Amino acid sequence: MMYSEKVLDHFSNPRNVGEIEDADGVGEIGNAKCGDIMKMYLKIDNGIITDAKFKTFGCGAAVATSSMATELIKGKSIDDALKLTNQAVVEALDGLPAVKIHCSVLAEQAVRSALSDYYTRQGIDPLPIVGEIHEPEE
Ligand code: FES
Numbered sequence: 001m002m003y004s005e006k007v008l009d010h011f012s013n014p015r016n017v018g019e020i021e022d023a024d025g026v027g028e029i030g031n032a033k034c035g036d037i038m039k040m041y042l043k044i045d046n047g048i049i050t051d052a053k054f055k056t057f058g059c060g061a062a063v064a065t066s067s068m069a070t071e072l073i074k075g076k077s078i079d080d081a082l083k084l085t086n087q088a089v090v091e092a093l094d095g096l097p098a099v100k101i102h103c104s105v106l107a108e109q110a111v112r113s114a115l116s117d118y119y120t121r122q123g124i125d126p127l128p129i130v131g132e133i134h135e136p137e138e
Helices: 005-012 060-073 078-082 086-092 098-121
Strands: 025-030 037-045 048-057
Touching (some): 005 060, 025 098, 037 098, 048 060, 060 086, 060 098, 078 098, 086 098
Antiparallel strands (some): 025 037, 037 048
């Protein structure tokens, strides 16, 4: 199994690790099969994601994809973050082995879960905007 330089870099030197204490949205998603858990914290100001941090208890690819996902959404609008797909995360990392693609789905869903929490806190039903949050299937 081969990992790209970028995956190895984001695994050994993950960006945006940690928590945001006064986060505007917090998401959590797990994969029941591998037992990995990802937590995502977002700071949102006027519809812009001004900060994003994560904590991932999981495999190396889960760490690398959550690191890349936070980098991709920081400074972006909520709309752009909602369009973030796991494929975009994988592409930004120069690819992942096929058996590790589901790890990138965890990152995609963690972002959506945090945005869903953000809307819930605003008293807005997140379902029509964010859609269902689902565990990665394999
Ligand atoms: Fe569980 Fe990668 S093996 S997220």
